[in-house]
Amino acid sequence: MRADARKNHDHLLAVAGAVITEQGVDASLRDIARRADVGLATLLRHFPTREALLDALLRTSFDELTTKAAELETSSSPEDALVSWLRDFVACARDYRGVVTSMMTAIEDTQSALHASCVTMRASGTRLLARAQAEGTARSDIDGTDLFALAGSLAWLGDQPSLAPRADHLFDVVTSAILTSAGNSNAEAERRPRARG
Amino acid sequence: MRADARKNHDHLLAVAGAVITEQGVDASLRDIARRADVGLATLLRHFPTREALLDALLRTSFDELTTKAAELETSSSPEDALVSWLRDFVACARDYRGVVTSMMTAIEDTQSALHASCVTMRASGTRLLARAQAEGTARSDIDGTDLFALAGSLAWLGDQPSLAPRADHLFDVVTSAILTSAGNSNAEAERRPRARG
DNA sequence: ACCTGAACACCGTTCAAGT
DNA sequence: ACCTGAACACCGTTCAAGT
16 A cells, blocks of 8 residues: 555544544544545545445454453353453444444345454354353353344443443343343342442 | 315325335435425425424324333233333334334433433333332332333344344343343243254 | 545425415 | 425535546
């Protein structure tokens, strides 16, 4: 890549990250190009679709998440590893409002520029789920696609501004449906009612 | 309302219902007006915002849901009533792709034309939740807003075409996190692993 | 190689003019 | 009262022309 092209590429990515953090994944591409002091056609030349741009923006987070999932497979208990991965996934999706819906669409669309990344993510989660299931700490009647769906629904909850104050609590509730360990059972929650703000 | 206006109103509602069922809540208003053989300005005169149109479209379902919730309060066991209401809510939201996100936005926006309907819905759910909590069949550390959020996340899952085949299963998983009864406990799910397609 | 302005077919909003 | 065409400021896509 030519030096000027490289510079445009990196600058566009930085500006797009800022704009999409502000406005969500449906932000105007024209606006991004404008803020980057570049023609709209130049943005489209570097990132031919909105999803290609999203994939580039998420690349770093995705790669980190994949690496971390591999580490968790050996460094943590199966249960902690699974919950930790879920937490990371949700945190990563929260960076860009609406991105989890794009991901759920992309994972079923082989043509999407986001497809491969999503498949990799789901595979990481699937491995951690299987390990927890083998240990008996995750319910056995869900598979990797179910887990990815539940992770997605958690990210969707995290996307709703009105639910921000209770995002952690809702995370615990849904996670308790995935786990089977006593510490997260509903009976336990029943015994120790938690004060709400 | 004048006769011709009434006719336009009803016709627009019917056409809008069809188009939004096909294309989701972000369907082009211009397209709806075009298909109704009416000027775009006429559509906007009857329904000044997209949310006003959505509210009108959902009015019937909303009212039925509210009525049914009141009936469930006396006719069913607290647990069955709560699950039944959740199921109806999800079914109603599935009519229009993306509507649950509009609802979650609207319930925090007093100005939204959808606001009042959403508040009523949440109140219905809250009453059913409280009854189940009093009986001990719903976990005590969630409130009506949490329930509405979880119902929303279930509707979001139902919105994803790729998850359609497992929508019922995911409903059961999330519902098991809300309920505390033995028949839905994770331990029980663990004992009777369920075959997946 | 890479960039860009302009043309294109869309969108929702607004309003003066028509019946 | 109610309807509408047209003007407006947007949007993403495409491509011939420039450097």
